[in-house]
Amino acid sequence: MENGAEPIVVRVDAGRWLGPMAHNWTYLGYDECNYTHTPGGEALLAEFGAFQEQPYYVRAHHLLCTGNCHGTYKWGSTNAYLEDPDGAPLYDWTTVDRILDTLLHHGCKPFVEIGFMPRDLADPAHYDAASDRHMRAYRDYGWACPPKDYRRWHDLVYRLVRHCVERHGEEEVATWYWELWNEPDISYWRGTVEEFIRLYDYTAEAVKAALPQARVGGPSVTNPIVGRPSAEYLDRFLAHCRGGENACTGTRGAPLDFVTFHLKGGGYAPDPLHRPQDPPTVKRVLEGATVGYDLVRKHGYEGLECVVSECDPDGWAAGGAYDNANLNFRNTEYYPSYVAAAFHHLTRFAQARDWDLRFLSWAFMFVGERCFEGTRAFSTQGIAKPILNLFRMYARLGSIQVALESEAAREPLSFADRHGRAEAPEVAGVATLSGDGALHVLVYHHHDDWHRSGEAVVDLRIANVPAEAREMTLRHHRIDGQHSNAYTEWLRQGRPDYPTGGQREVIASRSGLELLEPPRTVRVADGALGVSFPLPVHGISLLEFRPVR
Structure with a gap:
C-alpha cells in the first residue's frame, strides 16, 4: 500500500471474548544439543525462561549419539550408550543430565527427541562400526540406522526415562514430551517405514513402562504433501497406532499421546552464485497443515494435541547468507513478519476445526559464527535479532x-x-x-x-x-x-x-x-x-x- x-x-x-488465548508458540529447538550449556546457549535459554508466560519446551537433535560431546554445526553427542569389549551395555547419563538440567534451571522444559542411534547399537547391515575407526561413516549416516537389537533399544529408552524420573520426579517428567526421532521420511532414517514403526512400538512401550503417565508421540515427518513419502509415513504411522500389530507387545495399536510433523515455507541449498530465489510462502505451510489435519482426522486423532515440531520459513537452520544470499532475510524484519503471519493463519486454521495445534521454532544460536551470519537463529554473537523481539512481543500478550x-x-x-x-x-x-x-x-x-x-x-x-x-x-x-x-x-x-x-x-x-x-x-x-x-x-x-x- x-x-x-x-x-x-x-x-x-x-x-x-473468544476464549483463552493459546500461547501456542512456546516451543523452540536446534540440532546441536551440546550448545545448550554453552555461555551463549544458556544466555538465550535464560531469556526465554524469563518471559514467564508459560514454560518454553526445548527440543534438540542427537541426544543419544556417540562422539566427543562437543557441539558443532548440525551435530552433537552424549555417549549415553556404549558397549564394553564383551558387548555389554554401558549407560552414562552425564551429558544428558547436563543438557536437561540446564533447560530446567532456566525455567524451560524438555521436549525430548529420542534419537539418534548410538554407534554401538547401529545395525551392521546398514553400518559397519568395526571398519569405521575415525567414525566418519557414523557421522555421515551411522546415526540414522535402525538398531541391531530392538530389545536393547527398548532397554536404553526405558533406562533413560527411569533415570529422569529418579532425578526429577514423576510429576515433573510427566509434563515433558517424548518424541521418537526426526523426519524419518528423509535421510534422517536409513531404514524402511516398517522398521520405523517397529522402532516406535518398542520406544512407546519403554516410555510407558518407565512412567505410565508419560506423553509419547511422533512421527515428526517433513511437510505432509499428498503423493510424497512424508504424507505416506504419517498415514501409515497413524493407521498403525490406531490398530496395527504391535511388534513389541503383540497387541493391536500403539500408545499415541500427541502427533508431530513439520511445516516449512520454503527451501534453500548452497549456491555460490547467490542467484535470486522465491521467498518463503505462508500458503505452503497452510497446505501442509491441511494435509496433516486430514490424515489426523482420518484415523480419529483430531482430538489429540498436535505439535508442529519444526515450523519455520525454510528448512536449513545452519546455512547462512554466505552459503546462499537469499537466507539473509533471517537477519531482517522479514523473518518476524513471516512468522507472525504464518502462526496467525495456522492458529486460525486450527481454531476453525477445534484442533489443538502448536508451533516449535527450529532456531537457537550458533557458536563461532560471524556477526549476522544469516543462520536461522534468535541471536548472533549474543546480540538479539529482530525475530527474538517478536517473541518478546508474544510474551506480553494476555x-x-x-x-x-x-x-x-x-x-x-x-x-x-x-x-x-x-x-x-x-x-x-x-x-x-x-x-x-x-x-x-x-x-x-x-x-x-x-x-x-x-x-x-x-x-x-x-x-x-x-x-x-x-x-x-x-x-x-x-x-x-x-x-x-x-x-x-x-x-x-x-x-x-x-x-x-x-x-x-x-x-x-x-x-x-x-x-x-x-x-x-x-x-x-x-x-x-x-x-x-x-x-x-x-x-x-x-x-x-x-x-x-
Missing part, C-alpha cells in the same frame, strides 16, 4: 483473546499462486486482555515478497473498553527496519564480522524491543478509543493499553 491510500481500519471489540477484524486481512489458501504475487500486503493481528485490565493489540503488515515495500496507515478502533477506564496509557512497541533491529545498526557500523568494544555496544543497544513513540495517555469516550499509526510492510506493532489508576 502506498502513501496516500485510504487508512486500513482494524476493529477490536474488547467486550467480545490470557483472553478478544475479537479483532481487519479490512486488509487475507486468506493465503485462496491465492492464485503460493506467494500471492497479485495480492496486496496483509494487515492483520490479534488482541488480548490480561487479568490486570491491560489490552494488547498485535498488528503485522506482511507480504511473502521480501522486496515489497510501502506503508499503510492503520486506523485502530477499539470498542467496549472496560467501563471503569477513563484514560489508558499507551505503550507502542515496533519491529521494522528502524526499530528493534540490531541488523540495521550492524549495517551502519560497516558489517563487522566480530564487532568489539564500543562498536558492539552500539549494535547491541538496538537489539531490544523498542518503542515507536514515548508512552502517552489516550482518552476513552463512551467505552471506545482510537489511534492511527503508519506501519511499513514487514513491520509489526504491539500496542499496550493500561487503565490509568
Whole structure:
C-alpha cells in the first residue's frame, strides 16, 4: 500500500471474548544439543525462561549419539550408550543430565527427541562400526540406522526415562514430551517405514513402562504433501497406532499421546552464485497443515494435541547468507513478519476445526559464527535479532483473546499462486486482555515478497473498553527496519564480522524491543478509543493499553 491510500481500519471489540488465548508458540529447538550449556546457549535459554508466560519446551537433535560431546554445526553427542569389549551395555547419563538440567534451571522444559542411534547399537547391515575407526561413516549416516537389537533399544529408552524420573520426579517428567526421532521420511532414517514403526512400538512401550503417565508421540515427518513419502509415513504411522500389530507387545495399536510433523515455507541449498530465489510462502505451510489435519482426522486423532515440531520459513537452520544470499532475510524484519503471519493463519486454521495445534521454532544460536551470519537463529554473537523481539512481543500478550477484524486481512489458501504475487500486503493481528485490565493489540503488515515495500496507515478502533477506564496509557512497541533491529545498526557500523568494544555496544543497544513513540495517555469516550499509526510492510506493532489508576 502506498502513501496516500485510504487508512486500513482494524476493529477490536474488547467486550467480545473468544476464549483463552493459546500461547501456542512456546516451543523452540536446534540440532546441536551440546550448545545448550554453552555461555551463549544458556544466555538465550535464560531469556526465554524469563518471559514467564508459560514454560518454553526445548527440543534438540542427537541426544543419544556417540562422539566427543562437543557441539558443532548440525551435530552433537552424549555417549549415553556404549558397549564394553564383551558387548555389554554401558549407560552414562552425564551429558544428558547436563543438557536437561540446564533447560530446567532456566525455567524451560524438555521436549525430548529420542534419537539418534548410538554407534554401538547401529545395525551392521546398514553400518559397519568395526571398519569405521575415525567414525566418519557414523557421522555421515551411522546415526540414522535402525538398531541391531530392538530389545536393547527398548532397554536404553526405558533406562533413560527411569533415570529422569529418579532425578526429577514423576510429576515433573510427566509434563515433558517424548518424541521418537526426526523426519524419518528423509535421510534422517536409513531404514524402511516398517522398521520405523517397529522402532516406535518398542520406544512407546519403554516410555510407558518407565512412567505410565508419560506423553509419547511422533512421527515428526517433513511437510505432509499428498503423493510424497512424508504424507505416506504419517498415514501409515497413524493407521498403525490406531490398530496395527504391535511388534513389541503383540497387541493391536500403539500408545499415541500427541502427533508431530513439520511445516516449512520454503527451501534453500548452497549456491555460490547467490542467484535470486522465491521467498518463503505462508500458503505452503497452510497446505501442509491441511494435509496433516486430514490424515489426523482420518484415523480419529483430531482430538489429540498436535505439535508442529519444526515450523519455520525454510528448512536449513545452519546455512547462512554466505552459503546462499537469499537466507539473509533471517537477519531482517522479514523473518518476524513471516512468522507472525504464518502462526496467525495456522492458529486460525486450527481454531476453525477445534484442533489443538502448536508451533516449535527450529532456531537457537550458533557458536563461532560471524556477526549476522544469516543462520536461522534468535541471536548472533549474543546480540538479539529482530525475530527474538517478536517473541518478546508474544510474551506480553494476555490470557483472553478478544475479537479483532481487519479490512486488509487475507486468506493465503485462496491465492492464485503460493506467494500471492497479485495480492496486496496483509494487515492483520490479534488482541488480548490480561487479568490486570491491560489490552494488547498485535498488528503485522506482511507480504511473502521480501522486496515489497510501502506503508499503510492503520486506523485502530477499539470498542467496549472496560467501563471503569477513563484514560489508558499507551505503550507502542515496533519491529521494522528502524526499530528493534540490531541488523540495521550492524549495517551502519560497516558489517563487522566480530564487532568489539564500543562498536558492539552500539549494535547491541538496538537489539531490544523498542518503542515507536514515548508512552502517552489516550482518552476513552463512551467505552471506545482510537489511534492511527503508519506501519511499513514487514513491520509489526504491539500496542499496550493500561487503565490509568
